[in-house]
Amino acid sequence: MKSLTGTLNHALTCWRSLNWPLFWKLARVLAICAGMLVLFRASTPPPGDLYTGVGAHARDSLFNYVGWELDALVNKAFDAVFGVQAYMAETNRSDVVRRYMTDLDELFRLEDAITGLYVDPAVDDPEAASAEYRAARETLRADLLNRQGTVESIIQEQIAVVLADEGLAFLGQVLPPVALRFTPLPDVIIISPRDEIRVSASLSLEGLPADRREALETAVDADLDVASLVVDIGGMALYPSMVGETDYLGWSIETAAHEWVHHYLFFYPLGLNYFDDTNPDTRAINETTAETMGKEIAREVFRRYYPELVPPEPPPAVDQDSPPPPTPTPDPDAFSLSAEMHETRITVDDLLAEGRVQEAEAYMEERRVFFNTNGYAIRKINQAYFAFYGGYQSEDNFGTAGDDPIGPAVTELRGLSASLADFLATVRVITTTEQLLAAVETARGETP
Numbered sequence: 001m002k003s004l005t006g007t008l009n010h011a012l013t014c015w016r017s018l019n020w021p022l023f024w025k026l027a028r029v030l031a032i033c034a035g036m037l038v039l040f041r042a043s044t045p046p047p048g049d050l051y052t053g054v055g056a057h058a059r060d061s062l063f064n065y066v067g068w069e070l071d072a073l074v075n076k077a078f079d080a081v082f083g084v085q086a087y088m089a090e091t092n093r094s095d096v097v098r099r100y101m102t103d104l105d106e107l108f109r110l111e112d113a114i115t116g117l118y119v120d121p122a123v124d125d126p127e128a129a130s131a132e133y134r135a136a137r138e139t140l141r142a143d144l145l146n147r148q149g150t151v152e153s154i155i156q157e158q159i160a161v162v163l164a165d166e167g168l169a170f171l172g173q174v175l176p177p178v179a180l181r182f183t184p185l186p187d188v189i190i191i192s193p194r195d196e197i198r199v200s201a202s203l204s205l206e207g208l209p210a211d212r213r214e215a216l217e218t219a220v221d222a223d224l225d226v227a228s229l230v231v232d233i234g235g236m237a238l239y240p241s242m243v244g245e246t247d248y249l250g251w252s253i254e255t256a257a258h259e260w261v262h263h264y265l266f267f268y269p270l271g272l273n274y275f276d277d278t279n280p281d282t283r284a285i286n287e288t289t290a291e292t293m294g295k296e297i298a299r300e301v302f303r304r305y306y307p308e309l310v311p312p313e314p315p316p317a318v319d320q321d322s323p324p325p326p327t328p329t330p331d332p333d334a335f336s337l338s339a340e341m342h343e344t345r346i347t348v349d350d351l352l353a354e355g356r357v358q359e360a361e362a363y364m365e366e367r368r369v370f371f372n373t374n375g376y377a378i379r380k381i382n383q384a385y386f387a388f389y390g391g392y393q394s395e396d397n398f399g400t401a402g403d404d405p406i407g408p409a410v411t412e413l414r415g416l417s418a419s420l421a422d423f424l425a426t427v428r429v430i431t432t433t434e435q436l437l438a439a440v441e442t443a444r445g446e447t448p
Contacts, residue, residue, distance in 0.1 A: 050201045050224070054191060057219045061212070063186035063204040065238070072181045072240055079149035085157065093154045094305045097249065100151045103144060105247035110137040152180055159257055162300045167421035168264075176263045179240035180256040185233055186242075189216065192227045192383040194357050197349065198280045199387045205230065210379065217380070227361075229384035237262035250309045253301050258294030261424075265289070268428035281406065282431045284391045288410045289427050291392055293420060335374045340367075345386055345402035352383075409436050416443035 055062065085093060114133050118126040156178040163174045187208055191201040208216070213230040220228045234255050236242040241259030243252055265271030265286055273282045302309040344367045351360035361382065368381040378385075389400040410427070413436070417423035426443075430436050 050191065050226075051203065053224050054189065054201055054203055054220055054228070057223065058189060058203055058205055058216060061205045061208060061216070063206050065204070068183070068242075069238065072183075072238075075149055075181070076179060076240055079153050083150060083153045085150050085153045088154075090305075093158075096147070097151050097154055098306075100144065100147055101247050101249045101252075103140060104245070107137065107140050107144065108247060110140065148182055152182060155253060155256060156180060158301050158305050159253065159260065159297060162297055162304070163260070166297075166300075167419060168424065176239070176260075176267075178256070178260050179263075180243045180259065181240045182245045182252070183242050185236065185244045187213070187230050188233055188388075189220070189228055189230045190384040190388045191220070191224075192387040194225065194227050194361075194383060195355070196352055197383050197386045197390065198277075199283060199384075199391070200226070200277050204236070213379075227383035229380055229382060229388065231388055235259045237266075239263060249306060250298065250302065253306075254294050254298035257297035257301070258290045260297075261290040261293045262286070264424070265428055269431050270428050273431050276431075279431065280387075280391075281433045281436075284404065284406045285410065285427070285430060285433075285436060287391045288407055289424075292410055292414050293424070296414075296420065337371070337374075337376055340371070340374075341400055342402060344381070345390065345400055348383075348386065349402055404433075406433060406436060409433075409440050413440050413443055416440070 085096075088096065110133050114130045114137065117123050117130045117133070120126075123129050160169075160174045160178045163169065163178070164172065168174060184207065186204040186206060189203050189205055190199055192198055193200055205216075208230060217228045217230060220226065234244055234251070235258060237259045241256060241263065243255045243259065246252060262271065262274075265274075270282060270286050270289070273279065274286050276282055299310070344364070348360045348364060351357075351363065364381045364385075368378050371378050371381075386400055386402075390402070390404065392400075413427065414423045417426065426439055427436075430439060
């Protein structure tokens, strides 16, 4: 009994003396490691699988996830244990982020200046002419790299505070912890069947120039009789999430919040079924939910920490008693990308439903030329284009989805929900359009 009592007293003493801030930092590191294990897809598809066929053509350009993840984990573990952001005042933290973005903008300007010297035919020796710029670039890049982890940690914690205040925390901790890494992003090759619009496969690639993209798509399409497209992405929900390096802070925060929603949903049906190629509804609902929530979370982060990013309120009317000015009549001849893209998607859907695949493909090329003549430089429009972009159905991107009701339904469901937490609790178990529409009816007070 004495031995047991001594053991319990010792355990209680250890519990009381535990360095809780360090404990939670170490817990975050363990969560990151666990996330790496559960968020990876199988790396070796079975023979005959569509992924294998695409991978055979793209094998020399596949993105090195393992190398990236190991490097990111090492940096995140170091930042979690030794980061200095926890000791900064809140105003200083936001200023550190602002200065980082300002210096990153300067880095991009140096890159542009160097490129301009190499492009300018009047410069005989671009290497000598750019020496000063290149030295400044390397110095600034090294300085930014030293500060990157601190800036990432500050943004992570600012997003986490907003999530916790929105009711998305357990025992005071946001789970999974917000984790992001600024990084050059991979490209993604999207595969769709030719006779319907659906993501049937996707693989991440190292960044490819336009000529190599075109060559890869041509080879894949000819060999597998599919429609493929190599696209740029803004982020990827690995753990930590990949966020494209940009000097626009607003976009970085919105992307980081978007990717956290993917991390959260992974543990629920909407996330677990994301890669179910037989049910494209799930991916579209998942991405649209992340788009909707990412924008809303980011707006609150802006309001609290970066008020200069909050859009200004519209000016009040001069005379409240006078009638509002008439709404301007829209110009019927004005070009609307959203409306024209919507028309294109509807027509393509109709042609494919009738089995007129070649006509649909010829029509998409005609429309691509039309968009380019109106100032929108789109390299290729095909079934994969609509399969990818149609899955991101935020309020400002309904055109590529055609008559798909998912975007408007998710937007309405959020509007009918009392809070972000309530909205997420409802949508996280939804995997089909039918379930989504039924949830909207229930939120309206109607009987599904």
